[in-house]
Amino acid sequence: MNAPELAKKQYLLETSGVKKYFPIKKGVLNRIAGYVQAVDGLSFGIFPGETFGLVGESGCGKSTLGRVVLNLQRATAGQVLYDGRDLTKLQMKEMRNLRRELQIIFQDPFGSLNPRLPIKDIMGEPFRVHERVNKREIDEKVIELMHLVGLDPARRNSYPHEFSGGQRQRVGIARAMALHPKFVVADEAVSALDVSVQSQIINLFMRLQRELGLTYLFISHGLNVVRHISDHVGVMYLGKLVEISLTDELYSHPLHPYTLALLSAIPQPDRAKKSQRIILQGDVPSPANPPSGCRFHPRCPYAQVLCRQEEPLLQGTGEDHRVACHFPLG
Amino acid sequence: MKVPLLEIRDLSVGFQAEQGILKAVDRVSLKMEEGKTFCLVGESGSGKSVTSLSVMRLIDYDGGDILSGEIFFHGEDLVRKSQEEMIKLRGYKLAMIFQEPMSALNPVFTVGDQIAEAVMLHQNKGKKEACQDAIEMLRLVGIPAPEVRARQYPHELSGGMCQRVVIAMALVCKPEVLIADEPTTALDVTVQAQILDLLRQLKAELNMAILLITHDMGVAAEVADQITVMYAGVMVEEGTVEQVFSHPYHPYTLGLLKSIPGYESKRGMDLYAIPGNIPSLAQLPQGCRFHPRCVLAQEKCRLEEPVPHDLGSGHMVKCWLSESAEMSESTAEKR
C-alpha cells in the first residue's frame, strides 16, 4: 500500500485528544494530590488491515493507551472512534458485544492468566462467553488453537504456572485470536518469546492479517520487531506522541531527537555498532509533573529556550510524517 | 585455575506428571566466576528459568525436584542445603530477578516497603535506614521521583517500572551472585541500556557474577562474557560471545541467529523461523533432541545422542557434525 492510497481510506480506529489521568492519593484521607498524566491528548488513526507500531520509553503510557483504546479504562477526555462509533459513549451491553471484535494481548503473560484455571478453560472462555457451543466443541477448538500457536495439546489440563514464560504468552495470544477479532492490541505480545518462536508468532500475525484483514496496534520495545511488522510507527514520550510516520521513513529519517536516541540504543549482535549510541542524559521525568514546554527538553541535546516555554505541536513535514519538535532534525 | 564462585555440575531437574517424571533440565553444567557475566539463551520452554530457579532452590516450591547434580557456591553444595539455610542466602548473597515482575511483587504492600523488607531482613538495619536504601536503589535503576514511587502499589506502576522495582529489590543487598531472568524484556531500549550499564557497573564494583537469561541476542552479545545455548533441557553450545555469535556451530544456534528480525529477512516478508516446535518433555525425540527440526540431520542423529565436543579454547558443541572436519566444511557450505 502506498501513502496516497492510504490517505483516502477510512480509519478503522481513530482517537482524538484522548487523555487518561490517574489520581495520586496521599495521606490517610486519600486526598487527591495530583494526577499522573499517563496519556495526554493523543490523536492518531489506524487504517483497516494495517499494523500500527507504538514504541516509547517504559512508563510513557503505551499500555494505558492500549487499554483506553479498547475502553478497558475509560478515557478522562477525548474520543475513541471505532468503525465510526465512539467507544467511550457506548452502553455496557453494546460494548460487551463489540468485545469479540476488539481483543488485547496483555503485556504480562503471567498476570493475565487466571492462576486457578487450567489453560484449556482460559482459552475456551471466549467461546463460552460469545458463542453457544457445547463442551466437546470447545475442547476441539482449544486443541486447534494450541496447534495454531505451537503448544502441546496434551498439556491443556495444566495450570499457567506449569508453563514457561513464552508458553504462557502463547496462551494469551491464542485467547485473543480465538474469535477472529478485527482489531487487536498486541501489548508486548512477543517480548517474552525467544527469537525463533517470536518469528513463528510474527509470521502467524502477518498471515492472519493477510487472510482475515486484521488490524493491529502493536506495542513493543523490540524496535527490530516493530520495524518488521508495522506499516506506520508512532513514538511516544511521556504521554505524548512525538513522531508518527511510515515505518521505513521513520527508521531511516527520524526527525525527533528522542526517536534518534531510541533508534541508536537498539542492542546489536554486532558489537562494532555499539559506539554510535546516544546515551540520554538526566532522569526520566515523572508523568505526574511533566516538564514545561516540550516534555523532552531536560534531556534533549538540541534544546533551546523556546523548547522550555512552548509546547511543540504534532505537525506534518512530509507526506505522512509528523513530528512534535520545534527544531526537527533534518 | 581459579575456583569458580558458583558451579553447576550435571544438574538435572524434573517435574512429577501423570506420565512420570519429566526432565525439564538434563545434565546442565556451568562455571561462573566473579566479575563475569554468563548468558543463557535458548528456545522458550528449554529450561532456562528452571535452571535458575534450581540454583535458588526455589524450584522446590514450584513442584520440581532436583534429580541429580550439584550446585557449588563457595564450595558448599546448595542442593544439600535445607530451605532454612537457603533463606539466609537468598536475597542476600544470591539474588534473583524474576521473569514476571508482577507476580514477584506483593500487591498489598508498597514497592518501597517490599524493597526495604529485604534490607531489614539481611542487613540488620532499621526501618528508616532501609527505606532510605530502597529509595536510593530505585533512583539507581532509573525510576523518576523515587520518593513518590516508593509509596505506590505495584498495580499503579507500568510494566517496566515494576521490572525495575524487582531489579532494585535484587540489588539492594549487593549480592555476590545475581541471577537475572529476562530482566530487561519489559523495558524499552533506552532504559534497557541504562540497566545493563548499571549491572555492568555493579558487577565491576562488587565483583558480582551474573547469570543472565535473555531472548535478546543483542543484549547477550553486549554484556555476556560466556554464552550457553540451551535446547529442550540440554546445553547445545557453549563458548565466548565471539565464538558463539561469530562462529556459531550448532544448527540450532544458527537458526536462532537467523531468526532475529532484520538479521536476514526483509521487512513485511515472513521472518526466518526454525520449522516445527520444541518437543514436549513427555515425548523427547531419540538421539539428538533437535533432529526433527534440523536441516542437517543424518541417520546417526536419529539414533544416538551427540556428546559434547570441544572445538578448541572452550567452545563446546553438542552436535555430531562437529566431530569430523570434512563434515563441518559441508555444513559451512550449506550455511
Next chain:
Amino acid sequence: MSGIPLGESPLAGNSLGGGNPGPESAPQVVSLGRMAWRRFLRNPFAVAGLIVLLFFVIAALFARFIAPFNPARIDLLAANLPLGSGAHILGTDELGRDIFSRLLYSSQVSLLVGFSVAFVSVFIGTLIGAVSGYFGGLIDTFFMRMVDVFNSVPLLFLNILMLAIFGSSFVLLICILAFTSWMGVARLVRGTFLQLRETQYVEAAKALGTSNWRIITYHMIRNATAPIIVNATLMIGGAILSEAALSFLGLGIQPPQTSWGQMLSNAQQYMLTDPLQAVYPGLCILVVVLAVNFIGDGIQSAIDPRRKVRRPRRRLGR
C-alpha cells in the same frame, strides 16, 4: 456475526504445530476434579477430619437406632449416675436422662444448626462482599454501611424481637443466627475482591466481554477461596456455640429437644459436683470443629493448583 468454526477458517491451515503429535495421540488426562480429590486424599489430616465428621453425621442420622434410651425420659431414681453405670454408658444427668442418648440426639440439632448457619451466612457474606468489592463506589459504601448497622444491632435484642413476633422455631433460629453472622465474611471477601479486581486476569476477562456476574462467580471466587473456607470452618463452631448461648437464655432450642449447647449450659449448674457432664458435649463440639478445620485446610490446598503436597525428595542417578 456468528463465529467461524475454526475448522473451516484460514486459521486452521496455519498451525505452527508440527513437531507435536495431534490430539488423538494425546495421553488421557486425568479430570481436574479427580486430581483435586487425589490431592485431598494425600493429606492425612484432612482425611482423618473427614472420617471423624462422617462418623458424627452417621451417628446423628441414626440416633434413633443407636440411642439406648429416649433422651427426654426422666427417671429420677437413676439420677446422677456416674460414668459406666450399666446401660447408661456415660451416666445420667440430674433428672436421670441418659447422657449418651442425649449427646446423640443433640448432635442432630447442633450439626444441623452449625452447617446450615455457616452455609447461609457464608453464602450471604460472600455474595455481598464480592459485589461490593468488585463494583466499589456507591454499592460498596451502601453494603459496608449495612455491615456496620448489622454489627451494631445486638444479637440478643434482635432474637427476642423476632421470637416475640414470629414465635420460636428452628428455621427462624437458623435464619437469625445466619443474619447476624455474615458480616465478618463480607468484610474479608470484600477485601480480597478489592485486591483481585486489580489483577490482570480480571481485566483480561473484561476484555473478552465476560459479564460482571460471570467474572465474579467464575473467575474471581476461585481465587478468593482462602478467606471463604477459613470463615466457613470457623463459623460452624461459632454457630454451635451461639445456639448454646441462646438456648441458655431459653430462646433457642426448646426442651424436650436438646443440643450440645443446651447440654453444656445445663451442665454449668453442676460444674462442681459433676464436671464430666460439661466435658462430653464440650468434647463433641471441639472434635467437630477441629475435624471441620482440617477438612477446610485439605480442600483449600486440594483446589489450589500451585500447592503441591510435599513429597520426600527423590534423588535419582546416584
